Amino acid sequence: MSPSDRDQDSTEEIAAEQDYLTLLYAKLDTERETAQARLTDALRQSGGPPQARAERDTAATTYTERLSQLNSVEQGLCFGRLDFEHDEPVHIGRLGLFDEEDDYQPLLVDWRAPVARPFYLATAASPDGVRRRRHIRTLSRKVVGVDDEILDLNAADQGHDLGLAGEAALLAALERRRTGEMADIVATIQAEQDQIIRSGLNGVLVVQGGPGTGKTAVALHRAAYLLYTYREQLTSRGVLVVGPNSTFLRYIGQVLPSLGETGVLLATVGELYPGLTALGEDSREATEIKGRPCMVEVLEQAVADRQQVPDPVLEIEVDGEILTLEREPCERARQKARETRRPHNLARRVFVDILLDELTRQSAQRTEDNVFEGLPEIALTEDETPDAEVLDAQDLATIRAELAEDGGVRAAFDRLWPKLGPPELLGDLYGSADRLASAAAGHLTAAERESLLRAPGSYWTPADVPLLDELAELLGVDDTEAKARREQREREERAYAEGVLHVLEQDEEIIDEEVLRVRDVLDAELLAERQQRSGELTAAERAARDRTWTFGHVIVDEAQELSAMAWRLLMRRCPSRSMTVVGDVAQTGSAAGTSSWAEVLRPYVEDRWRLRELTVNYRTPAEIMDVAARVLAAANPDLAVPTSVRESGMVPWQRRLDVAEVPEGIRGLAERELVAADGGTVAVLCPASLLEPLGTALDDLLPAPEEQDARLSLLTVELAKGLEFDAVVLVSPDEIVAESPNGLNDLYVALTRATQRLGILHTGAEPVPMSGPANGGSAPG
Numbered sequence: 183m184s185p186s187d188r189d190q191d192s193t194e195e196i197a198a199e200q201d202y203l204t205l206l207y208a209k210l211d212t213e214r215e216t217a218q219a220r221l222t223d224a225l226r227q228s229g230g231p232p233q234a235r236a237e238r239d240t241a242a243t244t245y246t247e248r249l250s251q252l253n254s255v256e257q258g259l260c261f262g263r264l265d266f267e268h269d270e271p272v273h274i275g276r277l278g279l280f281d282e283e284d285d286y287q288p289l290l291v292d293w294r295a296p297v298a299r300p301f302y303l304a305t306a307a308s309p310d311g312v313r314r315r316r317h318i319r320t321l322s323r324k325v326v327g328v329d330d331e332i333l334d335l336n337a338a339d340q341g342h343d344l345g346l347a348g349e350a351a352l353l354a355a356l357e358r359r360r361t362g363e364m365a366d367i368v369a370t371i372q373a374e375q376d377q378i379i380r381s382g383l384n385g386v387l388v389v390q391g392g393p394g395t396g397k398t399a400v401a402l403h404r405a406a407y408l409l410y411t412y413r414e415q416l417t418s419r420g421v422l423v424v425g426p427n428s429t430f431l432r433y434i435g436q437v438l439p440s441l442g443e444t445g446v447l448l449a450t451v452g453e454l455y456p457g458l459t460a461l462g463e464d465s466r467e468a469t470e471i472k473g474r475p476c477m478v479e480v481l482e483q484a485v486a487d488r489q490q491v492p493d494p495v496l497e498i499e500v501d502g503e504i505l506t507l508e509r510e511p512c513e514r515a516r517q518k519a520r521e522t523r524r525p526h527n528l529a530r531r532v533f534v535d536i537l538l539d540e541l542t543r544q545s546a547q548r549t550e551d552n553v554f555e556g557l558p559e560i561a562l563t564e565d566e567t568p569d570a571e572v573l574d575a576q577d578l579a580t581i582r583a584e585l586a587e588d589g590g591v592r593a594a595f596d597r598l599w600p601k602l603g604p605p606e607l608l609g610d611l612y613g614s615a616d617r618l619a620s621a622a623a624g625h626l627t628a629a630e631r632e633s634l635l636r637a638p639g640s641y642w643t644p645a646d647v648p649l650l651d652e653l654a655e656l657l658g659v660d661d662t663e664a665k666a667r668r669e670q671r672e673r674e675e676r677a678y679a680e681g682v683l684h685v686l687e688q689d690e691e692i693i694d695e696e697v698l699r700v701r702d703v704l705d706a707e708l709l710a711e712r713q714q715r716s717g718e719l720t721a722a723e724r725a726a727r728d729r730t731w732t733f734g735h736v737i738v739d740e741a742q743e744l745s746a747m748a749w750r751l752l753m754r755r756c757p758s759r760s761m762t763v764v765g766d767v768a769q770t771g772s773a774a775g776t777s778s779w780a781e782v783l784r785p786y787v788e789d790r791w792r793l794r795e796l797t798v799n800y801r802t803p804a805e806i807m808d809v810a811a812r813v814l815a816a817a818n819p820d821l822a823v824p825t826s827v828r829e830s831g832m833v834p835w836q837r838r839l840d841v842a843e844v845p846e847g848i849r850g851l852a853e854r855e856l857v858a859a860d861g862g863t864v865a866v867l868c869p870a871s872l873l874e875p876l877g878t879a880l881d882d883l884l885p886a887p888e889e890q891d892a893r894l895s896l897l898t899v900e901l902a903k904g905l906e907f908d909a910v911v912l913v914s915p916d917e918i919v920a921e922s923p924n925g926l927n928d929l930y931v932a933l934t935r936a937t938q939r940l941g942i943l944h945t946g947a948e949p950v951p952m953s954g955p956a957n958g959g960s961a962p963g
């Protein structure tokens with residue numbers, strides 16, 4: 183076949199695919215119109231029995247979700263086609279479309295359906311009945327190209343040694359300019375990634391892989407797959423995706439909506455304590471200490487320290503009389519309360535009950551003494567005993583109830599066993615060297631305790647959130663009063679709704695006797711219910727407001743950074759242990775983070791977790807990985823860098839400047855990289871110590887904080903974790919290494935952020951030889 187025949191072929195193929203795509207979009211438009219009409223219909227109806235109302239609400243929610251799903255797949259609706267040896271071809275896309283007029287024949291197959299799987303897995307050596315795999319490139323609703331792979335044995339010999347599927351489409355996707363928002367990879371998922379995405383729902387799955395191997399992309403597509411496959415199980419409990427910081431969450435935020443999935447909660451660990459925003463920042467040392475597992479014992483002791491007994495006696499004045507609480511009964515009450523093993527605020531009731539008995543006994547004794555005081559001694563008759571009591575059970579109950587309400591008695595109980603909230607207790611602990619010394623005895627040194635001290639009212643930090651969550655468990659919520667208040671509020675809302683109906687009815691009588699009566703379409707119960715519900719919430723929205731919410735599945739990204747205390751919090755949110763844990767132990771930056779998955783998971787699932795590894799680097803060209811490999815070899819000689827899929831033809835540039843000259847020099851370099859990136863993104867990555875001077879030097883080139891699609895970013899390595907840019911300028915590698923105990927890991931992360939160009943600006947000694955003959959590392963693929 184001559185080249186012009188091939189062009190002709192491809193023009194015809196494109197035209198044929200265009201016809202099919204036009205049909206698919208017409209179908210999509212019809213589906214949208216139908217969903218919109220049904221939604222309008224459901225919203226317009228009102229009244230009827232409660233069951234009909236509930237059905238209508240469910241219908242409205244279903245059609246709203248369907249509509250948003252149909253809208254989200256507008257771009258790249260169909261991206262592939264499989265031609266089989268024996269069966270009819272199928273087109274593959276972001277969601278399934280069916281032809282109702284032809285017995286629901288599939289027009290478009292959802293990429294997550296089993297029949298679409300060979301699109302990602304079939305190879306020439308193992309074609310699985312597939313004859314041809316076609317990638318269809320589109321721009322809006324127009325087909326702009328097709329890339330075909332014929333899966334026959336001739337092709338098997340020519341395959342790429344990395345076993346890539348749809349190589350042309352993959353390389354085109356990888357070469358595209360970055361925008362500051364992660365894109366989905368649904369059209370070019372590779373076989374090793376597909377295995378992870380479609381792995382079963384149950385148990386803990388760990389995905390370990392070097393930089394750029396697609397861990398984040400895979401984790402997000404797995405969320406979409408699980409929601410599709412286990413829809414019923416997961417929509418009610420929701421899926422949680424945890425990321426390291428809000429910059430990262432913004433970066434990945436569009437991927438799931440572009441896959442038609444919106445019911446997922448994306449959050450950092452610092453955002454998982456509802457009602458609290460962790461705006462503060464800890465020193466590196468304090469972050470590490472707050473993450474240690476021994477903090478559980480420190481907090482337990484801090485709670486125990488708030489359960490006091492008098493030394494030796496506490497006097498309480500009640501109605502001019504002095505009652506006393508001595509050490510012994512208080513110790514007994516404390517012992518009994520602790521033995522219940524209930525959280526502090528709930529065990530308090532036992533403590534209070536026992537001491538109320540004690541005070542009641544004293545008060546009754548006092549009353550009896552008063553009754554008999556001054557009376558002449560009267561001889562007992564034969565049927566009287568000397569112990570006959572003056573006060574009966576009813577009297578004792580009254581005394582007890584009065585004591586329970588007495589301000590002095592309540593204050594005494596609050597002093598001995600105060601009701602406590604997590605922020606209050608933790609604030610008190612951080613605010614007092616003495617309290618800290620008592621709680622942390624045997625766990626933290628004086629210097630370590632010192633680093634936790636802070637002024638009252640300081641902002642909470644992300645590392646405080648797991649501690650607050652732990653305290654919420656230790657303290658418990660005594661919700662008796664809250665429950666009573668809630669019931670009262672519900673009663674008031676019903677009464678208010680009754681009142682509203684009454685007023686409306688009166689108005690009606692005045693305006694028009696003939697019109698439908700308000701009570702025919704509304705009743706008090708419904709009005710009150712509407713008020714309370716104030717709109718249907720998705721599981722993700724409800725979960726975000728509820729600390730005790732447990733999710734159907736939890737995905738943790740950059741999981742190597744999490745502290746032991748953060749793991750405890752996440753495990754509480756996922757008692758089913760249906761989790762996907764994604765990370766790279768070679769990239770651990772936080773001193774509280776981990777270098778071993780087994781160590782992290784053992785306390786929760788022992789060795790019952792499965793490991794999958796990703797080995798191909800889709801982000802970073804081989805020339806850059808060559809430099810990164812030298813750093814990894816120095817940081818962790820046992821680990822290998824992933825193999826790059828491509829070369830860029832550009833060896834990273836390296837330059838030397840005096841540290842004082844950097845602010846002046848950086849501007850020109852950043853401008854040059856912006857031009858070279860040609861509309862793509864550029865990041866200057868620097869040690870924390872240079873953030874301010876470089877920020878000033880680059881001021882007018884940097885975006886305003888609210889600007890979304892920044893072309894230039896200035897970041898520390900910690901904040902750049904998980905992100906990628908077309909070009910990176912790395913400043914002062916030696917300082918980056920010196921700033922952290924895991925400095926070489928940080929440098930490795932920084933070196934692997936670029937998709938095209940990397941420049942290194944040295945200001946001191948090279949922490950690891952970064953140029954010259956390679957001493958190991960990845961050979962260009």
Ligand SMILES: Nc1ncnc2c1ncn2[C@@H]1O[C@H](COP(=O)(O)OP(=O)(O)OP(=O)(O)O)[C@@H](O)[C@H]1O
Pocket residue numbers: 352355356365366367370371372375391392393394395396397398399400766769800801903904905906934
């Ligand atoms: N199959 C694929 N098709 C197209 N692009 C892909 C594929 N797999 C990964 N990529 C791209 O490679 C880049 C790196 O992916 P991702 O950020 O998920 O890697 P990572 O393993 O999480 O990296 P890091 O550990 O450095 O954070 C992204 O731009 C992603 O879109």
